Amino acid sequence: MTSTMQANTRFFTFASPPRFYALAGKLIPWLWIATALLAYAGLYIGFFEAPTDATQGDAYRIIFIHVPAAWMSMLLYMVMAFWAAIGWAFNARLASMVARAIAPTGAMFTVIALWSGALWGKPTWGTWWVWDARLTSELILLFLYLGYMALVNAIDDIRRADQAGALLAVIGSVNVPIIYFSVKWWNTLHQGATISATAAPKMVATMLTAMLLMTLACWAYAFAVVFTRTRAIIAERERDAKWLSGVSP
Amino acid sequence: MTAPVFSAVLVRDLRLAARRRVDALLPLAFFAVAVSLFPLGVGPEPNTLRQIAPGVLWVCALLAAMLSVTQLYAGDQADGSLEQMLLAGGSALPVAFAKAVSHWLLTGLPLVLVAPLFGVMFDLSGRSIAALCGSLVLGTPILSLLGNLGAALTLGVRNGAVLLILLIVPLCIPALIFGSGAVSAVETGSSARGHFSLLGALFIATGLLAPLATAAALRIATE
Numbered sequence: 001m002t003s004t005m006q007a008n009t010r011f012f013t014f015a016s017p018p019r020f021y022a023l024a025g026k027l028i029p030w031l032w033i034a035t036a037l038l039a040y041a042g043l044y045i046g047f048f049e050a051p052t053d054a055t056q057g058d059a060y061r062i063i064f065i066h067v068p069a070a071w072m073s074m075l076l077y078m079v080m081a082f083w084a085a086i087g088w089a090f091n092a093r094l095a096s097m098v099a100r101a102i103a104p105t106g107a108m109f110t111v112i113a114l115w116s117g118a119l120w121g122k123p124t125w126g127t128w129w130v131w132d133a134r135l136t137s138e139l140i141l142l143f144l145y146l147g148y149m150a151l152v153n154a155i156d157d158i159r160r161a162d163q164a165g166a167l168l169a170v171i172g173s174v175n176v177p178i179i180y181f182s183v184k185w186w187n188t189l190h191q192g193a194t195i196s197a198t199a200a201p202k203m204v205a206t207m208l209t210a211m212l213l214m215t216l217a218c219w220a221y222a223f224a225v226v227f228t229r230t231r232a233i234i235a236e237r238e239r240d241a242k243w244l245s246g247v248s249p
Numbered sequence: 250m251t252a253p254v255f256s257a258v259l260v261r262d263l264r265l266a267a268r269r270r271v272d273a274l275l276p277l278a279f280f281a282v283a284v285s286l287f288p289l290g291v292g293p294e295p296n297t298l299r300q301i302a303p304g305v306l307w308v309c310a311l312l313a314a315m316l317s318v319t320q321l322y323a324g325d326q327a328d329g330s331l332e333q334m335l336l337a338g339g340s341a342l343p344v345a346f347a348k349a350v351s352h353w354l355l356t357g358l359p360l361v362l363v364a365p366l367f368g369v370m371f372d373l374s375g376r377s378i379a380a381l382c383g384s385l386v387l388g389t390p391i392l393s394l395l396g397n398l399g400a401a402l403t404l405g406v407r408n409g410a411v412l413l414i415l416l417i418v419p420l421c422i423p424a425l426i427f428g429s430g431a432v433s434a435v436e437t438g439s440s441a442r443g444h445f446s447l448l449g450a451l452f453i454a455t456g457l458l459a460p461l462a463t464a465a466a467l468r469i470a471t472e
Contacts, residue, residue, distance in 0.1 A: 140419045154406045162424040163469040182423035
């Protein structure tokens with residue numbers, strides 16, 4: 001494997017499933033180590049170093065999980081749509097596999113963002129859920145993830161499933177801003193929720209450090225899990241290929 | 250090349266519907282039954298009913314569109330005529346567009362026509378009923394266009410009908426918000442112009458983009 005790795009590395013070198021399989025296998029342990037170290041540092045600073053908030057007390061500390069998860073949920077949808085579109089447009093097999101591998105992780109971060117938001121909302125707003133623009137559009141984002149996963153799993157033909165999923169992901173990414181703004185205007189027109197989620201407290205430097213570390217931890221985690229899942233998809237789709245028989249899992 | 254394909258598919262679909270009249274009336278019957286459930290479930294208070302009427306009528310119209318759209322391509326795919334249409338026309342776009350138009354004529358337009366009746370049953374004022382019809386005229390084509398896209402995406406898929414609702418309903422949310430919002434605005438005495446403008450913008454954008462996406466989905470499904 002090392003000889004093929006060293007042979008002229010070009011832009012598309014790792015678009016080949018065997019090479020990506022080998023590279024991802026080498027990177028995954030390091031990504032897990034990075035995840036553990038960054039999460040440890042981020043949680044330590046967030047829970048022990050960062051000062052208690054003047055108005056929200058210690059309840060605000062869930063921000064160190066909530067905000068990175070919400071960022072990842074939105075970012076991963078765009079990344080998923082991007083790779084799905086690349087896989088569809090250029091018939092790049094690996095890109096479609098990566099798109100498929102991203103979806104469950106993105107959905108998981110969406111659930112974490114919603115869940116931690118509910119846990120945060122109860123002590124600060126006095127309610128688990130408000131039909132605020134951000135919350136509602138995050139919920140709709142979860143539906144978009146679930147729709148993508150359901151569609152690619154319902155179609156048996158792999159090529160067709162990848163292409164249909166790519167089309168849906170692209171349509172979804174066009175719709176996410178439209179949905180966000182329509183829910184936002186709906187909310188302001190209804191005058192229903194009096195609580196605003198936009199009044200963010202000013203950040204102390206330690207809080208910001210903790211949040212950035214946690215975001216990086218989420219990134220490393222997402223890379224590790226997506227790589228692992230992509231390797232599983234490669235192994236599943238290429239199970240009859242000769243190169244796979246000589247490779248350690 | 251494209252106009253004959255469009256009109257041929259449209260006329261054929263309308264003729265097929267005319268020969269199976271009961272099938273064509275089913276979405277309307279669904280709408281009537283579903284709308285009638287709400288006063289029974291919520292209670293007969295006229296004030297409550299007037300308040301929930303825009304949302305109820307719009308949600309039921311949305312569900313009626315989503316449930317009826319699943320059969321749009323199923324029959325044509327089963328007997329192979331869909332493939333023939335796509336082979337004959339060169340582009341899938343006129344087929345996709347004709348299907349959306351026929352779906353709207355067969356389910357959207359009847360809904361617009363019976364909506365005033367249900368508006369009266371929910372004790373809406375004349376102005377609100379006019380706003381309801383206006384919002385449905387602009388909004389039901391959006392539902393038909395998006396539902397058409399969902400039908401093409403889930404063509405021949407297991408549990409296609411349920412899957413279609415999961416895929417397409419999130420995309421219909423803006424139409425629902427501004428459609429029912431227009432009626433609520435008139436009901437509470439404020440201007441509905443903003444809602445109508447946004448609904449019109451959504452209609453134009455969907456009309457331009459959804460047939461293209463549907464054509465791509467048809468190509469993927471029949472490849």
